[in-house]
């Protein structure tokens with residue numbers, strides 16, 4: 001069986017600058033998430049970070065990536081626009097993308113959603129109870145009907161996202177707010193999953209249920225179909241090459257064979 005190549009992209013800032021985060025995640029949050037994925041037989045997970053050349057996401061690396069996971073918070077603005085477009089093209093061509101927690105404000109998520117992706121929030125270490133809303137969905141396979149995280153950052157509605165393809169989990173917070181904690185999209189040939197838990201000062205990615213969701217989500221987001229070569233291609237079709245004879249009418253702005261205009 002083919003192994004799913006997953007790349008966990010980590011911003012890798014707080015792990016190096018904040019003692020609490022470094023103690024919870026001595027191998028970085030990306031390292032902890034990759035370890036969770038590698039517990040599955042069918043997943044081969046590696047990591048990439050903001051500080052690497054091209055943020056670790058070269059054309060060659062992305063070409064062999066089946067599913068990309070994205071955790072960022074403090075340095076969204078430091079991610080090069082060219083790399084964001086490269087990742088967007090890869091998603092449109094069929095690469096899976098899993099956006100975690102504060103990645104809701106990442107350039108790539110906002111680029112693919114086309115909306116502000118804003119939300120309300122509170123950092124109080126309060127309890128979160130996550131409810132499964134779609135029992136048969138592969139992303140929640142093996143989960144109980146609900147589970148709790150003793151401490152999470154509150155993310156509350158309204159969440160400025162487009163209406164999801166599926167809402168598979170809803171989170172309730174001790175302070176009373178609710179949030180669409182697990183939502184899916186399709187962008188081009190790529191599957192996208194946003195998953196809310198994962199504030200860096202709490203041990204969320206050590207939680208067994210969270211790790212199950214991450215593994216399930218990678219398997220769900222994997223699209224074994226062949227990649228489209230150029231997702232931005234917009235070829236012109238000439239009058240002469242039409243399948244049936246057509247008579248050209250009216251004025252025209254472009255010559256046959258011109259490259260797509262955009």
Ligand code: ZN
Nearest residue numbers: 102153199200
């Ligand atoms: Zn957070």
